[in-house]
Amino acid sequence: MNVHHSTNSLETPESRGAQSGVKPVENVIDCDIQELYYGTFKAVRDTRIPIEKNAITAFIGPSGCGKSTVLRCLNRMNDLVRGFRFQGHVLFLGQDIYAPAVDPVEVRRHIGMVFQQPNPFAMSIYKNVAYGLKLNGYKGNRDELVEQALRRAALWDEVKDKLHKSGLSLSGGQQQRLCIARAIATEPAVLLMDEPCSALDPIATRKIEELMLQLKERYSIAIVTHNLQQAGRVADKTGFLYVDTSQGGRTGYLVEFGETERIFKDPQEAHTKEYIRGEFS
């Protein structure tokens, strides 16, 4: 399979319509979570978030509000958790990734993920980036794609002379950019980032933020962050999630979603107002 054209197999009427300029705004992912359980624990309810093409969508909210859970729904990472159950649908380019015929492994090849803790493999920098190519059985020039991915992750200049050193020998910020390079080497359509800067210092954080703004030219990005300023700096759209404790449990749900500027300057819901004011005052 040629990784450059890997999204073709999931092409849909919607994306074809977009090519002829019918739809002005295109959503790569339409996520509608009605109810989400871990065993008997209801973790999330009533959350609809679209991930717009070539834009950055941020999920914010207090801890425990299920924002990471929602993100992990989008590439079926939650399937790895015991007792995970889900009602609703997640449309990726119009196709439901939770349809019975869909293989979660295939989904994750199109929707890449960057985690909270930098998690490079205990192998060389080169092999880390080439990992996805190896999984896809890519036969072409891997060196070229590895270099391209490292350049796009703004890491090439720092590592070009030590590609065969262990990925674990890099600093935290470099490791996280290595993980981004690894995720984009196979050209996913969407990049999910789960608090990618929470383990990094401010300088490394700024680098990752600048990188995200470059990456959105090519990829669609969804990011979970507990850092409101970060959402304000990078996100085009923002969704605010909150915890509902009224039924005894701790169930997260989407309170408000919209343009980042609007959410920050003119929040409509009381919870959003409180949260945003609380963070800034």
Next chain:
Amino acid sequence: MTLVALVPLFSVIFMLVWRGSKQLSLGVFTELPPTAFEEGGGFGNAIVGTLAIVGIAALISVPFGILGAIYLSEADSENRLARSARFAAKVLSGFPSILAGVFAYGAMVIGARVWGWGGFSAIAGGVALSILMLPMILLTAENALHMVPRRMKEASYGMGATSTQTMLNVTLPTALPGILTGIMLAVARAAGETAPLLFTALFSNYWLMSNGKIDLLQPTASLAVLIYNFSSMPFENQIEMSWAAALVLVLLVLFMNLIGQAVSRRSIRA
């Protein structure tokens, strides 16, 4: 306290080097064991025999041990089969070695006669030692696989790897140093075992060959049994031989450990 603990260790090593090195020569590696009043001689056949028996034991226990460890590490905590297998391995790791010998004697020396072969052999000895090695390899390998950080496996799944690909490309290579350490410990323990070999591999004064070919189905010499046999003999030369054999056995195990460490260190760098 540390010093007190070191006294037995160093006195053993001192005695081994002092008594063992006197007889050490090229001859001990190439010649056959001396008979009662013979001078000189060696135990080349016992070195070969120990390597063959431990090699057979490793061939059996390493694949089963690693595959079992993969199963145990991937099975979830409520899996009955995995829990009983882990319990069985723990019991087996405290199993008296002589009983492993009795089992192999029953199965391989006597039992295999049903199919027309059997008898004392290197293979029977290998089976006996593999029973001792299996739980050590299984439990250390499972532990090593558990130590691989969850986030590393998640990264692999997140890239669209199947669980098999994740195991082969990420989890196993990352756990390899720990697994190799377990194998080395098991090999070192097995190489020094005497009791299970007494009634499985027995002993032989000749090379591990018949009609010019290697024959694993005949009684086989081993360093441990040679030490056991010769140390209780009244003949000075044979007692000296058993000292030399003890030193060689210790060096052999040490050498294998060093190789194992070098291999695992290289695999980390790659």
